[in-house]
Amino acid sequence: MKVIQILLVFFILASCQKEKHPYTFYYWKTNLKLDQEEEKVLGEAPVPFLYTRFFDVDKAGGKFQPVAVITKDKSFRTGKQIVPTVFITNQTFLGISPEEISFLAKSIHELVEKKIREYDLKTNREIQIDCDWTSGTRNDYFKFLTELKRVSGKDITCTLRLHQVKDKKQTGIPPVEKVYLMCYSTSSPLEKSDRNSILDVSILKSYLSRLEDYPVKKIEVALPIYSWGIVTNHLGKHRLINALSEKDLNHPAFKKISAHEAEVLKDGFYFGSYLNRGFRIKVEEISEEQLDEVLSFLEKKIPDFTIIYYQLDSKFVSDRKF
Structure with missing residues (x-):
């Protein structure tokens, strides 16, 4: 009975914790289009x-290139204001x-404005820049942020990675x-490791x-x-297959090694990729418990914050409580 009471208290606290922080989402696909599930979750x-x-x-070749510029489906509609976000390589x-x-x-400002007009998007006064800047590029990146603010007249914000917090004296x-703290990518998925490369809470805590x-x-x-899913071939080389979950490993052509890992038993196409017999697939997902632990930690550091979940996709939002 006592165990049940403790569990009830835990779940009540966890749900209260999330309600304290309003939330929304990143949209990171190249075509702006919402299916029924995405539209519902975003509306809530x-x-x-x-x-x-x-x-x-x-x-590339000494020239700046816009890559994978977004398009918009005619069916797209939302009551949300769009915050233009631009990723720039270091x-x-x-x-x-x-x-x-x-x-x-100037070029980024003009292209953002062109897309806003072309797709008749309702936006706010913010442009967010996402860049994994380093100590070697910090001065020029910071000058760029200042210049973008000047030419656009907008509120310029940027993402902040974990190492940029830990090594702030070097990275500046x-x-x-305002910054957006990216609480993921705690390690590389292409390195052999037993850790969850998307989010390892112990690593996050040490960096923050x-x-x-x-x-x-x-x-x-x-x-x-x-x-x-992280696929490992016979030579130990790794590659990623997006949006795999543990239930995808329940396949007759796979042999389960653990709850989140399986071995391919038969050559063939799986999830849009050709996989050979003997290849291994390790699935990395994020649990509610991981997110709750991160929130509990962050509330001791920065009590008031908004949550932006990455990312809005029916594959990731279905059956998840926000």
């Missing part, structure tokens, strides 16, 4: 914004000149008033042990709800 989110990836930026800022910084900021503090000292005080929190 209390935050009035949808953080939408517009395009990526990379440098290499884009290697050896960049002041003139190129100005050109890049971005010139923004001094989060309360971070100079930018307005911190929102991005939490993972995605999953994938």
Whole structure:
């Protein structure tokens, strides 16, 4: 009886904990289109914004290139305001000149505005930049953020990775008033490890042990709800298959090794990829318990924050409680 009472208290506390933080989602596909489940879940989110990836930026042959610019399906509709989000590779800022910084900021602003007009999107006054900047690119990246704010007249925000918190003296503090802390990608999925590479809570806690000292005080929190399968071939090489779950391993051509790992018994196409006999598939998912533990930790560091779940996809939001 006592065990049941303790469990009830735990579940009540966990549900209260999530209700304290309003939430919404990232949208990270190249075609802006919602199925029935995605539309329903987004409509239930209390935050009035949808953080939408517009395009990526990379440098190839010495030239800046927009990559995978978003398109919009005619059926798309939402009452949320769109927050344009742009991912920029770190290499884009290697050896960049002041003139190129100005050109890049102007070009990104113009392409964002073009897509807003073209698709008649209702947006707020924010542009979010996602870049895994380093100590070697920090100065030029920060100049870019300042220039983008000047040319756009918008509120410029940016993502913040775990190592950029831990190593803030080396990576610097971005010139923004608000950052979005990415509480995932705690290690590389392509390294041989027993850890969950999407989210290992012990690693996250070690990286964020001094989060309360971070100079930018307005911190929102991005939490993972995605999953994938890590395929290992006979040579020990790894690759990813997106959106796999443990139930996908219940296949007659697979031999279950554990709840989250299986071996392929027969050559063939599985989940859109050709896999040979003997290949291994390890599924990484995020549990409610992991998310609750992260929230409990963060509340001691930054009590007030909004949650942005990555990402809005029926594969990831179905049967999950928000």
